[in-house]
Each structure stands twice: as C-alpha cells, then as structure tokens.
Amino acid sequence: MKNIINRIILSLGLLSMLYVIESCKPKGPAAVTTGDAASKVYVAPGQYDEFYNFVSGGFNGQMAVYGLPSGRLFRNIPVFSVNPESGYGYSEETKPMLNTSHGFIPWDDLHHPALSTTKGEHDGRWLFGNANNTPRVGRIDLTTFRTVEIIELPNSGGNHSSPFITENTEYVVAGTRFSVPMGDNRDVPISSYKENFKGSISFIKVNPETGRMNIEFQLRTPGFNYDLSRAGKGPSHGWFFFSCYNTEQAYTLLEVNASRNDKDFIMAVNWKKAEEYLAQGKGRKEKAQYAHNVYDERTHTATSTIMNEVTVLDVMEFPDIVYFIPCPKSPHGCDVDPSGEFIVGSGKLAAVMPVFSFGKIQTAIANKDYEGDFGGIPVIKYESALHGEVKKPGLGPLHTEFDANGNAYTSFFVSSEIVKWNVKTLEVLDRVPTYYSIGHLCVPGGPTAKPHGKYVIAYNKITKDRYLPTGPELTQSAQLYSIDGDKMQLLLDFPTIGEPHYAEALPASLIKDKSVKIYKIEENEHPFAAKGEKMARVERKGNEVHVYMTAIRSHLTPDNIEGVRVGDDVYFHVTNLEQDWDVPHGFAIKGATNAEILIMPGETQTLKYKPLKAGVIPFYCTDFCSALHQEMSGYLRVSPAGSNTPLKFSTGDTGGQK
C-alpha cells in the first residue's frame, strides 16, 4: 500500500516537473497588436489614405506605391524592368528607356527611392530610384507616376549608395559599391585590386525646371566599397557623407577579409569645393560610354542617346575635397539628422553606434586634427569628430530615420528590432521587435529637414510564419508602427511585392491634386498618332506596314485589315481617342511574341507584330473599357509572302457580306 502511494506521489511529482519545465520554455514571438490598432489603420471604403508610401521593389526592378496607414497597394511603377502588363519595355515607344551601353536590358535591382526636395523638404515633384546591377538612376514624374528618364552611370559597379539628393535637388548622387578598374586598360588581374581598382561617385545635376539629369562630374575615389550615403542639410549643406567598407581592399571572401579592420570610414565630401575646382577647369574629360534615355510626354516616345564623355575629378589630386572619419566595423547606414548637424554611422558589426558632429568635423579639419592619411586623404581623429556613442543599442544596426522631435529610429537586423533613441542625449528610449530581421525603415519625411512623423514602417527580410504559407517562396512584408506616443506601437503587417529595400513617404496632399487624368489629344505629337477616326489608315512602306489605329468605346478603327503578308513587320500604332478619366484601352493580337500595350486616354503606343503564318488573326481590346468591351475586336488577314491581296482596311463596312 505504501508502495502504491509512493508511486503515485512520484508520478505526480514527475508530472508537475514536466509542467514547470514546459512553462519555462520561452514563448514564440506571438506578439499581437494591442489596444485600438485596427481603428488606427482603418481607412473606410471611398476614403483616402493620409500618406503615399513609395517602396522599392528590389529584385523586381519596380517601385510600388502604397497608402498609409492602410497599407493598400495602388500601383507598381515599372522602372528598370519590363512590364508586359502595360507594354513598358515592349512597346516601340518605351523600348529605348531600357537601353544601355550594353544594349537593351530587361531587368534590374531597385533599392532606394529618393523624393525630390526644396530647402530640404519634400516638394512632391520627382521620385528617383537606382538600378543596382547595371548602374543607372531613373526619374519618375509624380504627376503621371511614370518613369520619364533613365541615365546610365559609367565607371560604376553595384550602384548602391544611390540615389541620394542634395537639399534643393541640385544633385542626385550615386556612389559605386564595387570598385572596378577604370580608364583604358580594364583587362587586369583581379589580384591587382589595390593598384588598379577605383571607386567613383557620380554627381548628376538635375535641371530645376524640367528635372532633366546629366552627369555633371564624377569623383574618382580610393578603391573600396561605398555603401550608403546622405547629403548634408542646413549647416552641412554643401557636404555629402558616404559609408565605406572593405577598407582592407579585399577582392575575395569579403565576408572574412573585409571584416578585419576595427574601423572603416565615413567619407565626408565637400562638393561645393569640387564645384570650385570644376569652375577652374580642373576637371579631366574622360571617354566613357553611357546611355541617357528620356521619355517625351508630347510624342509619348522615349529616345536613347549614347553619351561618350564624362568629367572626372580625382580626389587624390585635390585632397581638400574629401576627408575620412573612422567608423567602427563596416558601416552600412550613414544618416544625417533633420538639423544637418549629426551624422549617424551604423557599423553593422559594431557594439556601439557613433554619432558624429558636423561642427566638430569642421573644427578638426581647421585644426588639422588628423590621425594619419589613407592614400593621401586625411583621416580625422575619431574622438575629434565624435558627438558621442549610443551604447548597447542592439545587434546589427543598419539604417536610421528621424522624427521632428529630435528622436532617431534605427533598424537592427540581427536583433530584429527598431530602437528609438534621442539624438542629442544618445539615450535609448524604446525598442520594439520586428517580424523578422528588418532591413530599411521609413518615417514619413524621415530623411528631410522637416519630418512628417506619425509612423515608422519596417521593411523586413524574413516573414516565415507571419502569413499563410505559399510554398518555399513567401511574401515580403512591411510593418507599420505608431510613433505618436512615447512607446512605439505595432499597428499593421502588410505584404509587399518584390523585396522592399528603402522606402519614402510623403503626405498625399503634396501630390494628389497634381495627378494627371488624361493626355490631351490635341497635344499628342506622336508621329504615328491618328487623332480622329478619319485619320485611321494603313500604309505600306516596303515590308513595313503601319496601322494608324484608333480606339474609342467600343471599337477599333480600322477593325478589318487585309493585304498584310507573311514576313511583313506590322506596326500597330494605337491612339486612344478617349478624353475621359480612367478609360484606358488595351491592344493584343494573337501570336504576338512581345506583350500587349495599354494606352491611356489621348496617348499613342505601338506594338510591333511579325506574322509568321497565313490566316486571319484576331485582335482585341484587353482593358474592360465599357459595356460593349467584348465587341471591341477585329481581324487581320495575313496572306502568304509574295501574294497580291490588295491592302484594304475598314470599320463597319458590311458591303462585302453575302
């Protein structure tokens, strides 16, 4: 009996131990939103969001447009990648946009949006973005939400510290992440890195009226990696700051070999000084091939020009243009606070986060307070430039954004959190987890002199269990936090397309009323436009057939075309005659090996079609435009090569019917 009691006691003891151990296991990150989060992100049907959020699409080469606080997706603007949905990169008019010195490139990797500013504040005019792989900078017009210009960057590899803009959008600046050999002899051993590889920072001048870009000059810099950048503002206007890693100048297994030095650099560039040297004619003209592509909104057509020359200033020859500031352990983010006085360096492997003072940097330069030089360029003493260090901020700091109240928000990839701290006191104020492994973050107006605040958005690299699974490839994601109170509060998760890197947000009121609704048909200067059904026609020039087609609810003119032969190049120039908001028409034809085209009201776009077989080929409008959209179609008769079928075209002609 005693035995049985003992056994029962023993089993009970074991069970309770099991319970205690189980309950001691840490809980998973099941954190849910608290309080009235739902009402804070709810935008009722028919109501507008308060902010536009422009989010880079990373490896999809596009720029996505979301509303905040709802997280609703509005548009996906193709920039560096073809988009068969609209015909971008497929239509004859848009193909030149993706031309480069390497020929037509259908894809790139877009990391960083940059909204134009005036006096350091968002002006809602243009949105710039970088192509990371084949170095280019694109410009989107915020009245049409379309890519209107792309400029290629010579002497660059991995256009990552790009695009970052000066206070009044004087320059869009683009630094090379990968240093490469430059000049005439580029066929060199990789192991000659130290000797032959150079960095280059392109200063793209922006026309203040038209937004037109041109590479005003390039700074030739020491060969290592230029990662991210910010322009100075206010007192530091005229300066630019770059984070640099791989000062070890490794060219293999960078993971190890570029992580050796205790400190890498923040590079401070006095670009006003560079301008002075240029004005004195000190720039050197070098041969360089790069494409400059411009979309003309009157002809609805892009042209690509190959440029042959770039002006170079070698900073080794002009050492008072740049200064290095030591920054711990491979810095990534290099962010300037709204006042323009403080520069935050985020050493991604460092235990502390240094904040540098622009004033102290100036004093150190005046006093020649250097600890040495790197390739002839002065290296300022760390302590002399330092405002202070944020102690134990977290693991793996990447990027910092700011609010209007003197606070900074830094993303930590490794510890997967956002940390709020005070820029002046360097005191950590709050921290919230992100799900998971945040990369960039965005406070509306965060990089400007006048942050709009209200939210911080995390753009995460991993989503794992946050959404319904979709096989091995999962959605990417953003998370919206309120920053109105002392504590950050998670409000919303929303999926994103592509891989979001950096993002910017501005108040909708800055741009929503400037949005273009239609293109005026009378201003259409497309050489193949048919600005009325009476001008619709078909013309043959040798083996080229040009169809001047019109589209209006609900018919295409002409919709019967005969006399086209196998082997012809048929160009369908389709003009949308509508002058009404939100009435696009589409055009697709069976067997087209390219894509469709979407034509906005008043616009002309061209789809090239090469018939390979005789027969009658249907074509139709692809955008459900009206009650009789299904009727909006037609036929192209293709006769064998060399046949004599006469060229004929009509709409509504039933005379031949028996």
Place this chain on the structure above:
Amino acid sequence: MKKLRTSTRIIIAVASLAMISALYVPLWQILMWAPQYPEGLEMKIWIDNISGDVKIISALNHYIGMKHIEVSMFPEFGYMKYIVLTLMGIGLLTALIGRRIGLVLFAGLIVITGIAALVDFYLWGYDYGHNLDPTAPIVVPGMSYQPPLIGTKQLLNFTAFSGPDIGSWIFVVIGVTIFVVLGLEIFKYGKAKG
C-alpha cells in the same frame, strides 16, 4: 399717355444693361451622375456655344443612338445674341422715351422670349431624346431619353438634372424687377397721379 417716373426709368435702363451679361455667362446647365461618374458630368449652354464634358456625354450617348452633340446642331447659337441685344435695345428705348406703354411692351417681350426659349429647348430635347439611331448597340423598347426641361430625371444608369444657370437667373431677376416696377407704376403711382 402715362409717363414713367424717373426712378422707374433708371431701373429699366439698369435692368436692360444687365442683359449684356447673358453674352458672358452660361445660361443653362445639364448635370449627370452615374455609378461610374460619381464626380458628375456637366454641360453648360451659353448664348452661342456649349461647354463642359460634351465629348464624354456624346461618347456615352452613342450607345443608345443619340446624336453627337455639336454646336452646328443648334441654329439658335447664330441668332440668340441678337434677340438678347434687341430686347436690351427695346428696354433702353423704353427708359429713354419713358412711356408706360413701352414698359408694358418690354415686360411682355421678356415673358415671350423666356417662354419661347423654354419651348425651343423642349423641342430640341424631344428630338434629341426620341430621334434615335435604330442601329444603336443598345435599344430599349419604348425607352426615350429626353432630358428633363427643368428638374431631375432618371435615364438608365444616369440621373440627369436640367436647370437655369447664372445667365437665366439674371434674366429672372430682370423680369421680376420689370414686373415689380410695372406693378408699382400701374397700382401705386398710377392711381395717385390720377
């Protein structure tokens, strides 16, 4: 012959001159809403022109076989301004001559012109709404699309409103003013003076 008081004559002159505004402001408006057009479409009728979303309205109306609205459809645009100018001239003459019979005539003409304009607009609307292209894509048996003369009417998916615009309101004010002074002349000052 009854003479008009000086104040009456000044009022008549001012009212007549106010008619010139008809040349520079829209006279009539037609507004339309549909589920797809929450912002509404509008058509303004001027003395010699139509403005607003005429092309869009025409493009939509072609589905039900209505004619394309064009300025040339309206011979009225050729002579309406002369009618207004003539009316104004008669008003000024009335003020100058200062006889009551002139005022009676002027008041009568204003009413006649107003009625004639409405009748003319009704007839155009009747033709526009009934005289449909039999080959139109959408034919609803027994349905006609005459816009309302004044007021609101549901036409398929569109709610249509028709009513006076600034120009007509000015005319209404002028008409009322003329009748008030006419009434005063006849019933107040007319009796007092004998």
